[in-house]
Each structure stands twice: as C-alpha cells, then as structure tokens.
Amino acid sequence: MKSGRKKLVLVLVLLLTGISGVFASDGAKIDSGATAWMLTSTALVLLMIPGLALFYGGLVRTKNVLGTMMHSFVAMGIISVLWVILGYSMSFGHNVLGGWFGWNADYFFLKGIDTNILDAGIPEYVFTMFQGKFAIITPALIAGAIAERVSFKAYCFFIAIWSVLVYNPLCHWVWASDGFLFNIGAKGAIDFAGGTVVHISAGVSGLVAAIYLGVRRGFPYQVIRPNNMVITMLGAGLLWVGWFGFNAGSSISSGLTTAQALVATQVAAASGALLWIIIEALHQGKATALGFASGILAGLVAVTPAAGVVQPYGAMVLGASASFICYMAIQLKNKLGYDDSLDAFGIHGVGGIVGALLLVFFIRPSWMQQAAAAAGGSWTVWNQLGIQAVAVGTAIVYSAVMTFLIIYLLDKVMRFKSTEEDEMAGLDRSYHGERGYGMLNAN
Numbered sequence: 001m002k003s004g005r006k007k008l009v010l011v012l013v014l015l016l017t018g019i020s021g022v023f024a025s026d027g028a029k030i031d032s033g034a035t036a037w038m039l040t041s042t043a044l045v046l047l048m049i050p051g052l053a054l055f056y057g058g059l060v061r062t063k064n065v066l067g068t069m070m071h072s073f074v075a076m077g078i079i080s081v082l083w084v085i086l087g088y089s090m091s092f093g094h095n096v097l098g099g100w101f102g103w104n105a106d107y108f109f110l111k112g113i114d115t116n117i118l119d120a121g122i123p124e125y126v127f128t129m130f131q132g133k134f135a136i137i138t139p140a141l142i143a144g145a146i147a148e149r150v151s152f153k154a155y156c157f158f159i160a161i162w163s164v165l166v167y168n169p170l171c172h173w174v175w176a177s178d179g180f181l182f183n184i185g186a187k188g189a190i191d192f193a194g195g196t197v198v199h200i201s202a203g204v205s206g207l208v209a210a211i212y213l214g215v216r217r218g219f220p221y222q223v224i225r226p227n228n229m230v231i232t233m234l235g236a237g238l239l240w241v242g243w244f245g246f247n248a249g250s251s252i253s254s255g256l257t258t259a260q261a262l263v264a265t266q267v268a269a270a271s272g273a274l275l276w277i278i279i280e281a282l283h284q285g286k287a288t289a290l291g292f293a294s295g296i297l298a299g300l301v302a303v304t305p306a307a308g309v310v311q312p313y314g315a316m317v318l319g320a321s322a323s324f325i326c327y328m329a330i331q332l333k334n335k336l337g338y339d340d341s342l343d344a345f346g347i348h349g350v351g352g353i354v355g356a357l358l359l360v361f362f363i364r365p366s367w368m369q370q371a372a373a374a375a376g377g378s379w380t381v382w383n384q385l386g387i388q389a390v391a392v393g394t395a396i397v398y399s400a401v402m403t404f405l406i407i408y409l410l411d412k413v414m415r416f417k418s419t420e421e422d423e424m425a426g427l428d429r430s431y432h433g434e435r436g437y438g439m440l441n442a443n
Contacts, residue, residue, distance in 0.1 A: 031254075170197050208399075248307070301347060311364050
C-alpha cells in the first residue's frame, strides 16, 4: 500500500515538474508563458502562408488558381527542409566569409540544439521554427509578381537558390548578433519583424523577376480579372490575423513589447485599409473589396519594421502613409507598363521602404533614451534615418543583383517562363494536371 502511495506521489511530482517547465536538461530556466506565446506565434505565421495562397489564388484567372496557390504551398515544403539543413545556421551562425553569412556546425540539421534554452526562456527549437516561417513566406511573396507565367519547376529551383543566397545572408546581416546591419550605429538598423529582410527583399526581387520574364500574354490590352474575390478577402483576413504572430511574436517574449507590437499592428492595418478605400472613392467613385484588402496589406507591411518601437499614433500614420504611397506606386506601374501581376513590389517593396524609413519620426521616447545612452548622447533621429537608409539601400541592391543573376543563370539551364502554349492552357492543367473548379471552363 505504501509502495503504491510512493509511486502516486512520484507521478504527481513528475507531472507538476513537466507542466511548470521549471528547468531544461541543461539547467537553463524555461519561461512557460513566453514559450506558449512563441508556439502560438509560430503557428500564426504559418497560417499566413495558406492565407497568402488564398489571397493570390483569388486574384488570378480561373485556369491558374491552383498553380498560383501551389507557389505558396510548395515553399512550405522546400524552404522548411532547407532551413533545417542549413538556413538557420547561415542566418544565425557566426560570421564567415567576411560576414557574408553565418555558420555554426551545431545548427547544421539542428543537431546541436536538442536541449538548448535561449536567454529569453524559450527552447531554441521554438525560435528556430518561428524564424523558419519567415524564411518560408518571403520567397512565396515573390510569386505574386510573376504569377500566371512562370514554369513551376523553375520556380521551385529559384526559391530554393534565392532562399540560400539572398534571404539567409540578409537575415544574418539584420538579425544575427554579429551581423553588420545589426551592429551599425548605436542600436543597429531597426527592423523589428522584417521590413528589410522580408518585404523589401521580396518586393524588389519580384520586380526584377517580373521585368526579366516580360508581360503575360495579352497584357495590358486584355482585361485580366480576378477569378474569386471571396477567397482573396478570406486570404486577406487570415494574413491580418497571422500578422499578430509575425509582429508581436518578434518580441521573442510575452510582455510589454509584445503588447506594443500587437496594438501597432492592428492600428496600422486598419488605417491603411480605410485610407485606401477613401482614395478609391475619391479617385474612381467606388470603394472596392480589393482596395480594402490591398490597404490592409500596405498598412501591415509598413508597420512590420516599426511595430516594437512606435506608439499607436505613429503606427496609424505609417499605415495611412504606406496606403497612399502604395496606391500611387500601382498607378505608376500601370503607366510604365511592367507586369507585376499581383503588385508584390507595389505593396511589399514600396510599403517596406516606407515603413523602414518613416518609422524614425515616430520612435517612442524610451527607445530614444536608450539609443542616446548607447551612443554617449550623440544619437539623433537624422542619424538613425541615415542608418535606415543604409539598410534599405543594402536590401534593394543586394536583392536586385542576386535575383537577376539567379534567374539569368537558371534560365540558361531550364526555361524560366512558361511557353505560350502552357500559358494559354493555364498553369493548373499544364503543370499539375488539375483544375481548381472541377468541370468549370478553365478560361
């Protein structure tokens, strides 16, 4: 009987220890609250990728809906594997080759982090997977610029190479502790959740790819209409929800900064969406669902680099500013005639630039005080603006040059653009042998 009681007590002790997460095997203390939030944030960022697939999928023609959605989903497979093998090591390892990228043998296949607990109190596995979702969605964003005309096989090779040679180095420069943009100035270039690393790099790369590929058959003379605005709106909603993990999760904690980033995210998305439909109503006489969705994204993109450092009024101004400037950029695209199919550059590239630069005018006083103390009292808004400009310029030039080289060389090995026959038949039938809407006409 006593033996049974002892076993029962032992089981209860083990259960309570497991639930509270007091210590990891290496003795580092786990913060169960922060870990729970980071697990949630990781799932929310992953939710954004199906959201992106729906958003993009609804905007193309019926014959290309599945093929376009596959561009997002296949990134979940390709980039996830690459991230575990070498992406995390290249992004967050120690400087190699003069700091071009990082490397840490323990991060190779994640074989050396099985029991690691970070200073933030979360298992390193959680941080690894959270950052991995950023690595997945970034190349998927590029697909919006080249939708309806890119070879699926070439696209798969492109995002794999681009992830290794463009995303991982940029991530290392901006977010790794020894990255040069992380250490520039008093407190480094501000990119709280991916304005430069994600949106500027993807937007600029999308623009380069779109120009290289040329226009879709019939563009701009043939009217190319969305096939299903309902799923586009659903996708926009999922992106908005997922963005709370994207931005608030980038605090790598569950505290004050998390709350600040969450509020900034909500306010920027709302102000961006409202201003966009106001502009549409004044300019075109109608406020469209697509305009509201575009405004949501413009606001979210602009606040991404700023979410942890600006107050709500600043987030509101950033969202509205990005909405106005992105709207103008899309109007300019129509005049210049390049075929950025789903406005990846017009929203992500332009919105990322707006947010990364204008955030300096809305930094909260507490952050300014910390920066001034770190700089010995010499920090100013204008100094930080210069640092932000360096980060933005670096992301633009590096992404543009490397993307062009990757596509140019890849195009020599395999055809990057769909043939005219495949484009006429549609990506769904040509590359996947399926139709998105059953027996409906694919045209």
